[in-house]
Amino acid sequence: MRGQTKKRSNLRDVAARSGVSVATVSRVLNSPGKVAADTRNRVEQAIADLKFVPSAAARAMNRGNSGIVAALLPTLDNAIYARVVNGLEARLTADALTLMIAQTGDDPTVELQRARQLIEIGAEALIVVGVTHDPGLYELIERTQCPAVAISYFDDASPIPTIGYDNWAAATVAARHLADLGHKHVAVLHGPSSHNDRVRRRKQALENQELGLSFTFLEVALSTEGGHEGINQIREHHPEITAVLCFSDVIAYGALHRLNALGLHVPDDLSVMGIENQPGSMFTHPPLTSVRLSVERMGERSAEAIISCLKTQTPPAPVNLPIELVRRQSTAAVSSEPSRG
Numbered sequence: 001m002r003g004q005t006k007k008r009s010n011l012r013d014v015a016a017r018s019g020v021s022v023a024t025v026s027r028v029l030n031s032p033g034k035v036a037a038d039t040r041n042r043v044e045q046a047i048a049d050l051k052f053v054p055s056a057a058a059r060a061m062n063r064g065n066s067g068i069v070a071a072l073l074p075t076l077d078n079a080i081y082a083r084v085v086n087g088l089e090a091r092l093t094a095d096a097l098t099l100m101i102a103q104t105g106d107d108p109t110v111e112l113q114r115a116r117q118l119i120e121i122g123a124e125a126l127i128v129v130g131v132t133h134d135p136g137l138y139e140l141i142e143r144t145q146c147p148a149v150a151i152s153y154f155d156d157a158s159p160i161p162t163i164g165y166d167n168w169a170a171a172t173v174a175a176r177h178l179a180d181l182g183h184k185h186v187a188v189l190h191g192p193s194s195h196n197d198r199v200r201r202r203k204q205a206l207e208n209q210e211l212g213l214s215f216t217f218l219e220v221a222l223s224t225e226g227g228h229e230g231i232n233q234i235r236e237h238h239p240e241i242t243a244v245l246c247f248s249d250v251i252a253y254g255a256l257h258r259l260n261a262l263g264l265h266v267p268d269d270l271s272v273m274g275i276e277n278q279p280g281s282m283f284t285h286p287p288l289t290s291v292r293l294s295v296e297r298m299g300e301r302s303a304e305a306i307i308s309c310l311k312t313q314t315p316p317a318p319v320n321l322p323i324e325l326v327r328r329q330s331t332a333a334v335s336s337e338p339s340r341g
Helices: 011-018 022-030 037-050 056-063 079-094 108-120 135-144 167-180 197-207 224-237 249-261 279-283 295-312
Strands: 068-073 098-103 125-129 148-151 162-164 185-190 214-219 243-246 271-276 289-293 323-326
Touching: 011 022, 011 037, 022 037, 068 079, 068 108, 079 098, 079 295, 098 108, 108 125, 108 135, 125 295, 148 295, 162 295, 167 197, 167 243, 167 271, 167 289, 167 323, 185 197, 185 224, 185 249, 197 214, 214 224, 224 243, 224 249, 243 249, 249 271, 249 279
Parallel strands: 068 098, 068 125, 125 148, 148 162, 185 214, 185 243, 243 271, 271 289
Antiparallel strands: 289 323
16 A cells, blocks of 8 residues: 555564574574575575565674774754764775764754664774763673774773874964964964863863963854854954964854954955864965864774774774865964954
8 A cells, every 4th residue: 555664574573484494594684505405595685575674783693893983073054073073984894894874963862862872783993082971871882892983082081992093282383383373372272162172172282282372262153153242242342352263163263254244354354264174274364274183084094093993902002193284375474453344
C-alpha cells in the first residue's frame, strides 16, 4: 500500500528465509569462506530477496569492528570545523573508514551523552575538541578502551592525546605583531569562553604578555554579528582603542563590515586582525591579517593517528602543528591621531 513504511529486514528474517540459524547468517556475512557453498548461496539469495543491509552495530558485535570513527564537534556553523571535517573524511575514506559527526554546542554534558550513544552503535574511535571535558568522558574512554584524540589544542600532558596547535602561542604571535606596529590599546573580541578552553588559553596568554599592551576583552557571539556588536561597544565605550584582535576570522569579518558601514578606514582608523586565516580572509576589504592555523592538516593528522591506533593498538603521540602570521592590509602602524568618524 502506498504511504506505508515497510519493516526493515533483520538477521532472523534472513535465517528463516534461507532455513539456517542466525549464527550461520552471521558467518556468511563475516566469514563466508567458512560456510559451505550451497548454504552460502541460499543465505545470499535470501539477503538479496529481503534487501537486507547489516547494521553497523551488528557488524561491530560480530566482527569486533565497525569502521566508524566519531567526531564530536561544537558546531558546524563555523567554517573552521567544516575544514576539519574535510581533512578527516578524506583520510578516513581512503582507509575504508566512515566518519560520523555529532554536534555538542560546546556543552560537556551533551558531549558525554553523544559519546555514549556513538560508542553504543559501534564507533571504534572518538575525536573531541579541546582538553576540558566532563570527567565521565575520560571514564568512558578508559572503560571502553576507545581510542581518542583531542584536536584544536596542543597539550602534551593531556590524558587524551592532542593533535592541534598551541593557542597560547597563536595569541602571542598576534599580540607581538600589534606591539611591533606601535599599538598600546587593543580590544579583543572573542566568543563565549565558559566551555571553550581554546578561548581561555588565548586570553591567558594575553593577560600574561610582557609587550606593554593593554587589552580590553569583549565577549561576543561567534559570528559576523558578534563582530558588529564588538565594534559598536568599542565605539561607544573605548575611544582609546587603536587595534582590534579577533579570536576568530568570522568575528573579524563582522568587525570589518561594521567599520566600513560607519565610514571608518581600516587600518588608518583601526587595525583589525584575526586568528585562523580562513580561505576568505584574503578577499575581505581590506584583506585580513591573521594567524594561520593548520586546520585541514589537523583533520588529516588526526585521522592518520586514529587509523594507526586501530591497526597497531598503540596510543597516538601528541602533535603540535605549526602556526604562522599572515600579514595583509588590515593592520598598520598606529596613527598618532586616529579618526573616529
